[in-house]
Amino acid sequence: MSRPTHRRPEYRKINKDLFVLTYGALVAQLCKDYEKDEDVNKYLDKMGYGIGTRLVEDFLARSCVGRCHSYSEITDIIAQVAFKMYLGITPSVTCNNSSRNEFSLILDKNPLVEFVEELPAGRSSLCYCNLLCGIIRGALEMVHLAADVTFLQDRLKGDSVTEIGITFLKKPEEKKYRRKK
Amino acid sequence: MADEALFLLLHNEMVSGVYKSAEQGEVENGRCITKLENMGFRVGQGLIERFTKDTARFKDELDIMKFICKDFWTTVFKKQIDNLRTNHQGIYVLQDNKFRLLTQMSAGKQYLEHASKYLAFTCGLIRGGLSNLGIKSIVTAEVSSMPACKLNSHFLQMFLVIFFFRSSVFLFVFVFVNLEEIENAKPILLLSILTFGVVICSILIFIFNYFLTHNGQ
Numbered sequence: 529m530s531r532p533t534h535r536r537p538e539y540r541k542i543n544k545d546l547f548v549l550t551y552g553a554l555v556a557q558l559c560k561d562y563e564k565d566e567d568v569n570k571y572l573d574k575m576g577y578g579i580g581t582r583l584v585e586d587f588l589a590r591s592c593v594g595r596c597h598s599y600s601e602i603t604d605i606i607a608q609v610a611f612k613m614y615l616g617i618t619p620s621v622t623c624n625n626s627s628r629n630e631f632s633l634i635l636d637k638n639p640l641v642e643f644v645e646e647l648p649a650g651r652s653s654l655c656y657c658n659l660l661c662g663i664i665r666g667a668l669e670m671v672h673l674a675a676d677v678t679f680l681q682d683r684l685k686g687d688s689v690t691e692i693g694i695t696f697l698k699k700p701e702e703k704k705y706r707r708k709k
Numbered sequence: 710m711a712d713e714a715l716f717l718l719l720h721n722e723m724v725s726g727v728y729k730s731a732e733q734g735e736v737e738n739g740r741c742i743t744k745l746e747n748m749g750f751r752v753g754q755g756l757i758e759r760f761t762k763d764t765a766r767f768k769d770e771l772d773i774m775k776f777i778c779k780d781f782w783t784t785v786f787k788k789q790i791d792n793l794r795t796n797h798q799g800i801y802v803l804q805d806n807k808f809r810l811l812t813q814m815s816a817g818k819q820y821l822e823h824a825s826k827y828l829a830f831t832c833g834l835i836r837g838g839l840s841n842l843g844i845k846s847i848v849t850a851e852v853s854s855m856p857a858c859k860l861n862s863h864f865l866q867m868f869l870v871i872f873f874f875r876s877s878v879f880l881f882v883f884v885f886v887n888l889e890e891i892e893n894a895k896p897i898l899l900l901s902i903l904t905f906g907v908v909i910c911s912i913l914i915f916i917f918n919y920f921l922t923h924n925g926q
Contacts, residue, residue, distance in 0.1 A: 542760055542784050547716045549755045553748040554723055561730070575726055579718045586714045614715055643755070659719075 544616065548642055555656060565653040576662020584667035587613065599696045603631040606664065615639050629696040632680060638690050647684050655679050661692060713787065720810060724826050742829045749833020757838035770864060773842055774801050777835065799864035804857065811856035824852040835862060
């Protein structure tokens, strides 16, 4: 897919603003429709799942990632290639446990909350970026990897950083390598 | 940038999500379209603000529509509007022969009945953009053959003028009713009041029309 080279840099920013503003309008509408925060979070996750299942194909078509041999490799690719490609940021990856199936992506800059000052009153347990969790979960499922993705820390809720935790659920056979293509 | 894919997928999920949570029926269909249009309105308002931060002041409505057709459409949908038509009285028709949100759906008449759902957000986007540029409008869309679509925007200029005309008529009727005691002079008084009223109305219409056309620029 070729991009016109004479494109002014502001246009790219406005393109990203379109997605961020649309997402904001969506969350605002959901807050109006649903009373409970858990319902909104669940809905965002479900929506993200639907997007993720389709986005992974677009991702694999654009990037040329080869076969992955371990969970940490997969998490590195999500952080360094996928996030960079779609959101323009590179979160850092940390491994949370010794059995190497729990990882964290730490985002110091989250473009989705660019226009958000704070969560609305009475919505303190709203996971504003829950769509991201759904997207990662959906994408991993399409490459035959079951995972649990949640927000561990959220800057909008007062924490210092935004942290997404990915827990890969146990595969039936450890030795069989899953192709990432 | 690969943002396009993200926005397309998010938009499709939004449409399917809004319709999944609604029941069948014409009323619900209208409500869903309104919901999507209002979301687009919010986004359009914010987007046009960021976009026109450094651009020069627009000369007239046609200039605004040309901006929407060229720069705005290119940024949002990576291409320009293929055809812009107007009757120079507030109605503009934007035609896009390969609308980005419909190209992946079908290339002909298949799924034509569902196309309106996917255009509601864009109609709101245009309406929001125009609203923040000082123009009240109604934007509708029609699709005769995918992926081409036509967006009609109708500028609501005459609204205030008609309102003032109506209120002036009511004012004069009220005055007439209170002058019952002056029996002989009633018909003459009525005639003079009506004539005076018509003159005032015309002046008001002229003044407000002038301000409306030159205010939003």
